[in-house]
Amino acid sequence: MKRTGIFVCHCGINIAGTVDVKKVAKELSKHKGVVHAEDYVYVCSDPGQNIIINAIKEKKLDSVVVACCSPTLHETTFRNTSKSAGLNAFQCEIANIREQCSWVHKDMEKATDKAIRITKSTVQRVRRNESLEPISVPVTRKAMVIGGGIAGIQSALDLANTGFEVILVERAPSIGGHMIQLSETFPTLDCSQCILTPKMVEVSKHPKIKLMTYSEVQDISGYVGNFKVKILKKPTYVDPDKCTLCDECTKVCPVVVPNEFDLGLTGRRAIYIPFPQAIPATFTLDIKSCPGLLPIACGKCADVCEPDAIDYDMKPEIVEEEVGAIIVATGYDLYEKELLTEYGYGKYPDVLDGLQFERLLSASGPTMGKILRPSDHKVPKEVVFIQCAGSRDPELHCAYCSKICCMYTAKHAMLYKHHVHDGQAYVFYIDIRSGGKDYEEFVQRAVENDGVLYLRGKVSKIFEDNGKIKVWGVDTLTGKDIEIDADMVVLATATRPSKGADELAKKLKIAMDKDGFLAEAHPKLRPVESVTSGMFLAGAAQAPKDIPEAVAQASGAAAKAISILSQDRLYHAPTVAKVNINLCTGCGMCVQVCPYDALSLKDGKAEVNEVLCEGCGTCSATCLRAAIQVKNMTPLQVNEMIKASLGG
Amino acid sequence: MVNLEELKKEASQILKEGKVKYIIGLQSSSNGLLPVPAFIKNPEDVEKLVWNPACVYNLTLFLRDEKRRKAKEKEPDEKPVGIIVKGCDSRAINVLLQEEFIKRDDVYILGISCENTGVLDEKKLAKKLKGKKAEKVEFGEKDDFVITTEDGKIKIAAQEVLSERCLECKAHFPVIYDVLIGEKTKRNIENPFKSLERIESLPPEERWKFWKEQIDKCIRCYACRSVCPMCYCDECVVDTISFVVTPDTPAEEKAQKIKWLEKSPVSSENFVYHFVRAIHLTGRCIDCGECERVCPLDIPIRFLNKKLEKEAKELFDYEAGFDPDQPSLVSSFKDEDPEDFIR
Structure with a gap:
């Protein structure tokens, strides 16, 4: 029989307010095998931990149960405490009497009874706990960053500047993301390209960064510290080393397709460079729009290419890499046009989204920075900006706030006025969210200095009439109907996780939230970690974010990755699955069900890869033969825990 | 109607050719209407095999015994076992294969189609016969069963005495087999x-x-x-x-x-x-x-x-x-x- 010590925490009144902690300690002291039981106001405090250490030494305890908060909070604390007093860390278990008891009950008598049952069942569990040692694994000191927008660039640079090798994977032909499309950035109005391109150049020249553009992560296996990644390098059909950027190829290419960089406001050829400062600086042949690679089909670009850089025989390539940590910075996309038809988005050429307007404002944009309507290239004199187009609309669109639109709409309206002095800008808004350093002042500047007219209300209808865009709405402050004959409408469309992020998340086995953004491990305390250890989140892939926030999170994610890469070895919980070979029939259900690919069949029996196993117990629950069980959570332990909970 | 002679011919042939260790089938019992399992090793013993509406058993059960026996043998005979299955039983083989309990090479499947009938429910038959004892039951020509009682032979439409599960059957002919006996008739449930x-x-x-x-x-x-x-x-x-x-x-x-x-x-x-x-x-x-x-x-x-x-x-x-x-x-x-x- 083990000698178990019980420590019941008051947690101030968090537990003691609903549970009679003295009674819990008293009842447990009568339980078989319990040689010490006491309560304390904060067991996690230093004096509280000393109580445990002293009791272990004085009463020669060989196992400890702390009845307190969730094991996700203080299990590590108390296991370390027990270890410092000479116990094996896995002889300490937590009985959760806060989240699973005091916080969810009101009746003191019943809650106390439940707390006693929870603690007794944990005593039964710890009685059969094995002493275990953590499993140690080596670390591959290299990181992969997925996504080459500002967040990915920042993470990659931080990692590389610390001295670690980084693979930066970007699916587009160039890095830069959405930030490179922007004109000027709020609240300082500095030119977006001017502040981003130095970082892009730094990435391209950095000896520690291996840049893989036009590439996608295809498959991933392994575990924290030792991931194996397969990256698909799509063929660009242009040798970047030979390409001299002479631009002769685009002059002969017969195909014109909408230019993604200008969001369809201009066209591009099938062979193209996304934008002049693209990194890597080379042309890409877009095979989807090219009439065919055979010289018989077209072949004009190769004919004119003097340096002979075009290679139609280029094949997709699978590159295998081993990395220790992964940062996912897949960014955002705008809400789809097809889903926002009520504002004439996608129907009228002069109804634009925020990014299209950025391109009109941009000095490198289709109009060289002049604000002209796409339909007739005239200067629009009345422009209506509509905020929350798709955001904060749980019935029809996205329930969440896209966060960046209040600020960029103020910026758009302000910049419009800077370009068109005699024009009028109207902004329809629900309310203005300008929390951020110098943000509120920025919005006030738009109103006071630039005369932007803010109208609190929603737009009910937009339609074309006599070359004007009629905007009908309501000003809810005056209660009056508003009708504007606008020349242009700019929608602050909602942001969404970038297309394909869901598939990537499945490959990486990281969770998504209800809106498809990548889920952080804890909303407050672990905001840059994914639920899968060794994978971190940066930028708008996790939630809508502006540039400073994306950069901050990217540096945070890099720091988290460094905390793994800088270790000699990583330690892994030894509470992993174990197969009872005698009972295993080799049906393979556990292999199919394991979310961590930790199981395989060897000679007709299941085998556990202890390093991959997270001890989730799904295999154990699935096995019809009870042939696989998680250490320290065996069927016998579960059985006895149930009996103890039922009062047996 | 399933031809018993065809079954015997196939069974005898695979035994003669040494394709299988033995065949799991059914033979008539000295006690009661239902047959009993037969494990046939010699080609001449195939004459014992029976196939009639009283062949209710799912013989795949014996694959479990075979596996256990084989596991104990020092030098096991790796030849497959012949097994006679109905449609439903053949589904059991698929599940055993899916669960890797057996391998496809472990069995040689003699599949029999139930065509438009199935197996009988003894209790339904007893009720129908009102106390008379059935001595023998055979498949009739027209989706019926021919029952031999002390008063001679009578014909009963199969539907009236079929077991409940046959009335709800999703696989009235084998879904996996090496040899198929009978036809893949159409049936709408x-x-x-x-x-x-x-x-x-x-x-x-x-x-x-x-x-x-x-x-x-x-x-x-x-x-x-x-x-x-x-x-x-x-x-x-x-x-x-x-x-x-x-x-x-x-x-x-x-x-x-x-x-x-x-x-x-x-x-x-x-x-x-x-x-x-x-x-x-x-x-x-x-x-x-x-x-x-x-x-x-x-x-x-x-x-x-x-x-x-x-x-x-x-x-x-x-x-x-x-x-x-x-x-x-x-x-x-x-x-x-x-x-x-x-x-």
Whole structure:
């Protein structure tokens, strides 16, 4: 029989307010095998931990149960405490009497009874706990960053500047993301390209960064510290080393397709460079729009290419890499046009989204920075900006706030006025969210200095009439109907996780939230970690974010990755699955069900890869033969825990 | 109509050619209408084989014994075993293949189509004959059974005396076989879960009453477990004894068993037994109905399995035993799996 010590925490009144902690300690002291039981106001405090250490030494305890908060909070604390007093860390278990008891009950008598049952069942569990040692694994000191927008660039640079090798994977032909499309950035109005391109150049020249553009992560296996990644390098059909950027190829290419960089406001050829400062600086042949690679089909670009850089025989390539940590910075996309038809988005050429307007404002944009309507290239004199187009609309669109639109709409309206002095800008808004350093002042500047007219209300209808865009709405402050004959409408469309992020998340086995953004491990305390250890989140892939926030999170994610890469070895919980070979029939259900690919069949029996196993117990629950069980959570332990909970 | 001579010819041939170790089939019994299993090794013994509407057994059960026997042999004969199966039984083979309990090369399947009939329900027949004893039963020419009684031969339409499961059959000809005897006739089953309607239509309290009465009858003879080809675990949860033994586990604890349920046949324990069995068969039961047939207390065990079969079909579009390569129901997950029943 083990000698178990019980420590019941008051947690101030968090537990003691609903549970009679003295009674819990008293009842447990009568339980078989319990040689010490006491309560304390904060067991996690230093004096509280000393109580445990002293009791272990004085009463020669060989196992400890702390009845307190969730094991996700203080299990590590108390296991370390027990270890410092000479116990094996896995002889300490937590009985959760806060989240699973005091916080969810009101009746003191019943809650106390439940707390006693929870603690007794944990005593039964710890009685059969094995002493275990953590499993140690080596670390591959290299990181992969997925996504080459500002967040990915920042993470990659931080990692590389610390001295670690980084693979930066970007699916587009160039890095830069959405930030490179922007004109000027709020609240300082500095030119977006001017502040981003130095970082892009730094990435391209950095000896520690291996840049893989036009590439996608295809498959991933392994575990924290030792991931194996397969990256698909799509063929660009242009040798970047030979390409001299002479631009002769685009002059002969017969195909014109909408230019993604200008969001369809201009066209591009099938062979193209996304934008002049693209990194890597080379042309890409877009095979989807090219009439065919055979010289018989077209072949004009190769004919004119003097340096002979075009290679139609280029094949997709699978590159295998081993990395220790992964940062996912897949960014955002705008809400789809097809889903926002009520504002004439996608129907009228002069109804634009925020990014299209950025391109009109941009000095490198289709109009060289002049604000002209796409339909007739005239200067629009009345422009209506509509905020929350798709955001904060749980019935029809996205329930969440896209966060960046209040600020960029103020910026758009302000910049419009800077370009068109005699024009009028109207902004329809629900309310203005300008929390951020110098943000509120920025919005006030738009109103006071630039005369932007803010109208609190929603737009009910937009339609074309006599070359004007009629905007009908309501000003809810005056209660009056508003009708504007606008020349242009700019929608602050909602942001969404970038297309394909869901598939990537499945490959990486990281969770998504209800809106498809990548889920952080804890909303407050672990905001840059994914639920899968060794994978971190940066930028708008996790939630809508502006540039400073994306950069901050990217540096945070890099720091988290460094905390793994800088270790000699990583330690892994030894509470992993174990197969009872005698009972295993080799049906393979556990292999199919394991979310961590930790199981395989060897000679007709299941085998556990202890390093991959997270001890989730799904295999154990699935096995019809009870042939696989998680250490320290065996069927016998579960059985006895149930009996103890039922009062047996 | 299935030609018995064709079956004998095929059986004799594979034995002569040495393709199989032996053939698991059926021979007539000296006691009663139902035949008994036959394990035929010599080609001349194939004459013993019978095939008639009383061949209710699911012979795949004996693949379990074969596997265990083979595991004990030092130099096992790797030749396959010949086995005679109906459509339903062939689904069991698919499940055993899916669970890697057997390999395809372990069996040589002599599949027999039930065509437009099936196997009989002895109780229905007894009722029909009103006390007269059936001595022999054969397949007739026109989807009927020819019954020999003391008063001579009578013909009864198969539909009237078919077992319940045959009326709801999803595989009236084998879905996997090496040799097929009989034809792949077309048959339309309107509602394969029709027999459930009677119980499903009851309000919850009535349903509970019904099941309580039924389950209370159980004497825990485990005939249902013994006859089930899917109940092949070496150690059944009903008599689990395994637990972790550490160096400091005292002797008294080593002697302790995990008791998930008591062995005595009382109501609560009977429920646990039957529910655990039903859940363990979800996505695996192929509705051969043997559990219900062998129950000495007439407990409608098949309904429990059938209900879960229906849930699997309706929620996950899953049917057991049609594809040996499909992932099993409980271990597979699809993004489009419904979640609305999770509360």
